[in-house]
Amino acid sequence: MIKEADPNKNNAKLKAIYNWMRRAKLPAQIIEIPKTAGVVKSNMNANIRNLTDLDVAWLGYHFFKKYMGLYVDTIFNFNEWNESRDFFLKLSAENAFRVVEVELNFMYDVLFTKLPVVYGKSGAICRIFSLVAVCIAIILFAFISKTKFWDTDVMITYALLFGALVMDTTALLMLLFSDWTIISFQKMLDRALHNSLKIKIIRVFLRCRTERKFQTETSTPQVTKSLRWSETIPSYNLIYCCLHPRPRLQGKIFDTLGLTNYLDSIVYVKSNSFSPDLKEFVFQELKSKALYAKDLPRAKEISSGRVDWVLKAEGWDNHLLGYVSDVDFDQSIILWHMATEICYNSEL
Structure with missing residues (x-):
């Protein structure tokens, strides 16, 4: 998660060393070197009013790689801060949430799953070896003599072997069609060929995998909903919980069985739909604070x-x-x- 050293990210430490040397009456001077213009990724210059699913996937990965150092309290310079701020200020609420959805999915994969390991060479070898071993086991078991086994044992063995085959195949397909694979393919493709057949296939796949249309009771046209998350917000009503407590004996039984938290999440927690109007409201509130936070003191004022x-x-x-x-x-x-x-x- 820690990227290569960047002097601009250690401004606080540099300032502390500079002040210490000044107090010790040692020669010290800070020289500011102008930042050279870097190569801007083509997706950063994409049409921000009409972001495609491929643009969203790449932008989410771009900001994930840039800011994953926040997990280990890395200090970022103002260039990176301004890049993110200026970019999201130009987005609509819908596109901003789409980019953040992808970024959070990458964060979840890194922190709570084994995808970063699986995508390495050792992970790929283990995945292929596991699938091949299950296939060989099924073939060998099909040809060996089973006269000494009970029919029930044979059926259970076949069920377990084919179940393992289905699970390994499903895991492999999920791995091949994940966002990580899409990003890997996109890196290998020629970014100039944005209308190539491979790019079009990836875009169609992303659209089918990340969106679904459903009919609501209040609206006639179909509404598009993301498949990356439930688009619901759980709410906990403390007043209702205090006014409707669980009986004492019942509570002791549930505590003994370890079911208290699970049942509380059913009885006292309600899932509310995260509507487009609510997205717009949240985004506009964040946008107004971002417009106000033009420097570090104002940013600290808002964050605290x-x-x-x-x-x-x-x-x-x-x-x-x-x-x-x-x-x-x-x-x-x-x-x-x-x-x-x-x-x-x-x-x-």
């Missing part, structure tokens, strides 16, 4: 802010700001969760 940002924007800071700044962060979350729930239900 709580509800006070909304209160100041709405002109309510004189009455309610104390309930945010004078309490702990966890208490502030619970307080404003309850206030939001009460205000929301009072307006229904």
